[in-house]
Amino acid sequence: MSPRKTESAKTVLIQAATDLFRRVGFLAATVDDVCAAAGVSKGAFFHHFESKEALAEACLRQWKDMVGVMVASAPYQSMSDPVERLDGCMNFFIGLFEKPESIKSCLAGTTVQEISETHPKLRDAANECFVTSNRLLHGLITEAATHGGRQVDAASLAAMWTAGVQGALLLYKASQDDHVIRSTLTHIRDYIISLVKPASC
Amino acid sequence: MSPRKTESAKTVLIQAATDLFRRVGFLAATVDDVCAAAGVSKGAFFHHFESKEALAEACLRQWKDMVGVMVASAPYQSMSDPVERLDGCMNFFIGLFEKPESIKSCLAGTTVQEISETHPKLRDAANECFVTSNRLLHGLITEAATHGGRQVDAASLAAMWTAGVQGALLLYKASQDDHVIRSTLTHIRDYIISLVKPASC
DNA sequence: GGGATTATACCGACCGGTTGGTATGTTTCA
DNA sequence: TGAAACATACCAACCGGTCGGTATAATCCC
Numbered sequence: 001m002s003p004r005k006t007e008s009a010k011t012v013l014i015q016a017a018t019d020l021f022r023r024v025g026f027l028a029a030t031v032d033d034v035c036a037a038a039g040v041s042k043g044a045f046f047h048h049f050e051s052k053e054a055l056a057e058a059c060l061r062q063w064k065d066m067v068g069v070m071v072a073s074a075p076y077q078s079m080s081d082p083v084e085r086l087d088g089c090m091n092f093f094i095g096l097f098e099k100p101e102s103i104k105s106c107l108a109g110t111t112v113q114e115i116s117e118t119h120p121k122l123r124d125a126a127n128e129c130f131v132t133s134n135r136l137l138h139g140l141i142t143e144a145a146t147h148g149g150r151q152v153d154a155a156s157l158a159a160m161w162t163a164g165v166q167g168a169l170l171l172y173k174a175s176q177d178d179h180v181i182r183s184t185l186t187h188i189r190d191y192i193i194s195l196v197k198p199a200s201c
Numbered sequence: 202m203s204p205r206k207t208e209s210a211k212t213v214l215i216q217a218a219t220d221l222f223r224r225v226g227f228l229a230a231t232v233d234d235v236c237a238a239a240g241v242s243k244g245a246f247f248h249h250f251e252s253k254e255a256l257a258e259a260c261l262r263q264w265k266d267m268v269g270v271m272v273a274s275a276p277y278q279s280m281s282d283p284v285e286r287l288d289g290c291m292n293f294f295i296g297l298f299e300k301p302e303s304i305k306s307c308l309a310g311t312t313v314q315e316i317s318e319t320h321p322k323l324r325d326a327a328n329e330c331f332v333t334s335n336r337l338l339h340g341l342i343t344e345a346a347t348h349g350g351r352q353v354d355a356a357s358l359a360a361m362w363t364a365g366v367q368g369a370l371l372l373y374k375a376s377q378d379d380h381v382i383r384s385t386l387t388h389i390r391d392y393i394i395s396l397v398k399p400a401s402c
Numbered sequence: 403g404g405g406a407t408t409a410t411a412c413c414g415a416c417c418g419g420t421t422g423g424t425a426t427g428t429t430t431c432a
Numbered sequence: 433t434g435a436a437a438c439a440t441a442c443c444a445a446c447c448g449g450t451c452g453g454t455a456t457a458a459t460c461c462c
Binding site: 023024025027028108109110112113114115116117118123126127130153156157159160162163164165166167168170171173174175180183184187188190191 | 224225226228229309310311313314315316317318319324327328331354357358360361363364365366367368369371372374375376381384385388389391392
Binding site for chain 3: 231232233243244246247251252253
């Protein structure tokens with residue numbers, strides 16, 4: 001009855017694989033594991049994707065799009081003050097990792113470490129996610145800075161934020177203590193805001 | 202002729218495996234690959250290590266020790282001003298990734314992403330590396346702060362630095378552009394220093 | 403309209419290369 | 433000479449991917 005019954009298996013596979021890859025990684029997740037998680041046969045898998053790598057590529061593309069959509073529909077978008085909007089954006093992301101049930105892992109970050117040297121295609125797909133994230137932040141930072149009459153290197157600050165997110169998630173995986181996420185991202189947020197808002201003295 | 206001829210294979214294996222793991226990761230590096238890189242037979246491998254996991258554990262332990270040693274013998278240690286010493290420490294690490302021939306990858310960071318969910322022992326060993334790094338930074342930060350008469354959350358700042366290093370390396374792997382490393386770490390350094398040095402206004 | 407043809411989605415047994423690990427020696431050296 | 437340090441051949445499990453086949457529905461042709 002769904003509008004596209006024919007594509008359901010493909011969609012389910014991408015969703016299940018994304019979850020699994022985020023949790024255990026691309027290499028550790030078996031094709032059979034993905035099939036089991038998706039409730040789909042192996043035949044169906046290779047009917048829709050020519051390889052495990054192709055599936056991961058599809059996952060990363062969807063991940064990139066999701067970042068964009070999530071951001072576009074986020075609450076902070078409505079704020080009129082550019083500095084507050086930038087602040088709201090970063091707080092929005094900090095809040096994402098607050099919920100206990102959320103998977104504290106980025107598909108792009110998890111994947112790129114495992115395959116950067118062996119699967120250039122996946123590496124590029126993952127990099128696209130970071131580029132998207134950076135572009136978004138870059139825009140918000142420049143707007144906030146020009147509004148505050150200050151000059152900043154928006155690109156490097158955006159990259160700093162993205163790096164902070166990835167590093168914080170990595171430290172969380174090692175320590176299993178989600179405090180690191182909030183505390184480091186809060187620091188980075190404060191730093192960026194301090195450079196962007198009108199100088200105080 | 203070396204004082205410990207008997208341990209040479211073990212040492213060589215750890216060194217070769219560390220390099221290989223840093224480059225391609227723990228899962229992608231085969232036992233045979235490690236043996237080939239070390240110029241050692243498979244029999245020798247399993248004579249010294251009961252499993253691939255055990256080898257990785259040994260690598261991580263040595264990695265942790267190496268961080269400590271490297272830091273202890275670093276040039277910034279001689280500086281008398283605590284703020285300069287902290288600054289020197291961070292600059293020292295920034296410089297490490299400057300050399301083109303250096304492997305821009307942290308064994309602990311690379312490993313933990315792949316195995317945090319499947320090999321708790323390795324996860325803990327990797328976490329120990331971060332704890333060591335944090336402890337070191339924590340000390341330098343508190344000294345600098347108290348000397349400057351300022352109050353800071355040294356622990357969260359230390360974690361922020363460690364997260365920054367890991368995130369920057371990850372972004373480098375994705376983009377293959379080593380500018381991110383210097384630029385993000387420089388930002389974090391500036392932030393930490395600004396919180397630690399005597400207030401200016 | 404309705405039989406024939408074709409395309410799509412899916413199934414699951416199976417294949418062959420790979421991989422971590424072992425069994426059985428041979429060499430080295432104290 | 434005996435134990436530790438290696439080497440070589442081998443194994444069983446696993447894993448990505450294939451293959452022959454089925455069910456269903458859309459398309460074509462008269």
